[in-house]
Amino acid sequence: MIEVxxxxxxxxxxxxxxxxxxxxxxxxxxxxxxPSGTGKTVLLKxxxxxxxxxCGEVIFDGKSIQKAQESEIYEIRKNIGFVFQSTALxxxxxxxxxxxxxxxxxxxxxxxxxxxxxxxxxKIIGMSGKERLYPRSLSGGMKRLVxxxxxxxxxxxxxxxxxxxxxxxxxxxxxxxxxxxxxxTDYAKSGIVVTHDLDTAEAVGDVIFMLKKGKISRLxxxxxxxxxx
Amino acid sequence: xxxFSVVYDFSSFFVRSIFISWKIRTxxxxxxxxxxxxxxxxxxxxxxxxxxVGLVSTVQTSYQLIGTVPRYVIGLAVGRMVMxxxxxxxxxxxxxxxxxxxxxxxxxxxxxxxxxxxxETMAVNPYRFLNLPRIIGTxxxxxxxxxxxxxxxxxxxxxxxxYFLRIPFSIFSYGLTHYFYPKDFFGGLxxxxxxxxxxxxxxxxxxxxxxxxxxxxxxxxxxxxxxxSILILVLDFLIALVIYG
Numbered sequence: 090m091i092e093v094x095x096x097x098x099x100x101x102x103x104x105x106x107x108x109x110x111x112x113x114x115x116x117x118x119x120x121x122x123x124p125s126g127t128g129k130t131v132l133l134k135x136x137x138x139x140x141x142x143x144c145g146e147v148i149f150d151g152k153s154i155q156k157a158q159e160s161e162i163y164e165i166r167k168n169i170g171f172v173f174q175s176t177a178l179x180x181x182x183x184x185x186x187x188x189x190x191x192x193x194x195x196x197x198x199x200x201x202x203x204x205x206x207x208x209x210x211x212k213i214i215g216m217s218g219k220e221r222l223y224p225r226s227l228s229g230g231m232k233r234l235v236x237x238x239x240x241x242x243x244x245x246x247x248x249x250x251x252x253x254x255x256x257x258x259x260x261x262x263x264x265x266x267x268x269x270x271x272x273x274t275d276y277a278k279s280g281i282v283v284t285h286d287l288d289t290a291e292a293v294g295d296v297i298f299m300l301k302k303g304k305i306s307r308l309x310x311x312x313x314x315x316x317x318x
Numbered sequence: 319x320x321x322f323s324v325v326y327d328f329s330s331f332f333v334r335s336i337f338i339s340w341k342i343r344t345x346x347x348x349x350x351x352x353x354x355x356x357x358x359x360x361x362x363x364x365x366x367x368x369x370x371v372g373l374v375s376t377v378q379t380s381y382q383l384i385g386t387v388p389r390y391v392i393g394l395a396v397g398r399m400v401m402x403x404x405x406x407x408x409x410x411x412x413x414x415x416x417x418x419x420x421x422x423x424x425x426x427x428x429x430x431x432x433x434x435x436x437x438e439t440m441a442v443n444p445y446r447f448l449n450l451p452r453i454i455g456t457x458x459x460x461x462x463x464x465x466x467x468x469x470x471x472x473x474x475x476x477x478x479x480x481y482f483l484r485i486p487f488s489i490f491s492y493g494l495t496h497y498f499y500p501k502d503f504f505g506g507l508x509x510x511x512x513x514x515x516x517x518x519x520x521x522x523x524x525x526x527x528x529x530x531x532x533x534x535x536x537x538x539x540x541x542x543x544x545x546x547s548i549l550i551l552v553l554d555f556l557i558a559l560v561i562y563g
Binding site for chain 2: 134137139163164166167169170171173175177178179180190191193194195197239242243
């Protein structure tokens with residue numbers, strides 16, 4: 090379980106997060122919805138310890154990431170797969186290299202086992218046979234899928250998605266949404282999706298929160314009215 | 319910007335990049351890649367530079383000394399000049415121009431495209447993954463390049479003396495070897511080791527500190543080369559004081 094407790098962050102006088110608190114239960118996908126520029130990515134990066142917070146803490150299975158030493162933070166992060174909005178794929182590595190990197194860094198498995206694991210992940214994300222391609226030759230949607238594949242490499246317990254469907258065409262958007270749902274139901278991956286896309290939020294979220302002016306509130310239903318207010 | 323805080327930040331960055339778990343099983347391949355990139359990649363330009371260093375230093379030395387001292391002194395003077403000063407210094411400055419800038423640009427681009435954040439989220443220490451191989455790779459490659467540069471410069475210097483100044487190879491090499499002190503050679507080599515650390519650390523430091531976009535990446539590359547070059551000159555003086563002063 091992930092507990093977010095009173096997370097606050099300001100950029101000078103701008104309040105980005107104001108005592109944000111919520112929980113992510115096992116096999117649950119929490120969606121944080123909000124217009125662009127409301128601090129959703131900041132929330133996600135603060136949760137994983139990439140961005141320092143002014144106060145509050147995030148507790149992963151009983152361990153506070155804000156109070157942890159560097160080595161403990163790395164241990165916590167091994168249980169988290171993070172999908173960046175920009176995909177952040179390593180452009181000097183092909184698809185195989187991108188997905189294999191966390192495996193080779195953290196395990197001492199043989200090259201054959203790494204290949205098997207990558208092939209298995211490529212099958213899950215529907216990109217078998219594309220392992221030799223470099224990010225520069227992939228479409229935006231395919232990069233997003235590879236980013237999800239890379240996040241799956243260490244078989245993490247939690248997946249964090251930053252705007253996973255933004256900028257995708259309807260077909261690719263549906264493919265990504267289905268993949269997120271499959272990962273939740275078939276592989277029991279819980280986590281958090283931050284998005285400004287109402288349809289994505291509705292499709293994948295078990296619990297939906299709205300982040301606005303630094304405050305977070307739970308939504309009982311999604312409507313364009315509540316989003317626009 | 320407070321210069322003391324910059325020096326502290328640079329030093330702590332360097333320490334943080336080196337004094338970590340090396341995880342040699344995965345890091346060794348990236349170190350070899352950097353040795354190849356810095357060493358083999360810089361070799362053509364280093365050979366060109368060294369050739370002209372050998373030729374010019376022989377021309378200048380003969381202009382100043384010929385007719386006033388025995389001819390073997392040309393070999394002695396060129397040898398010492400090349401080994402103590404010219405080869406280590408010019409090799410380092412060339413490698414700095416070529417590699418410090420590319421390291422800063424590469425790491426800076428990784429910073430602005432969130433690839434370094436991606437490493438962090440995968441629990442991969444970016445200091446070990448990015449900086450350590452570059453620093454160690456340069457530390458291995460630069461002394462080798464310096465020795466090659468010295469050999470190349472001395473060969474072409476001797477050849478020029480032989481064919482254009484009528485100083486036979488035997489006379490030139492007599493001056494070169496008869497008054498040779500090991501510290502002439504090892505002093506130059508020691509310099510190149512320090513220069514290597516400065517070049518790689520400056521490249522990585524300015525790349526890591528990039529905030530913004532393409533313009534800042536360009537600035538980081540420039541700062542890396544300028545800082546590395548200045549530090550090379552300062553270190554050159556300090557090491558010369560310690561070894562030859």
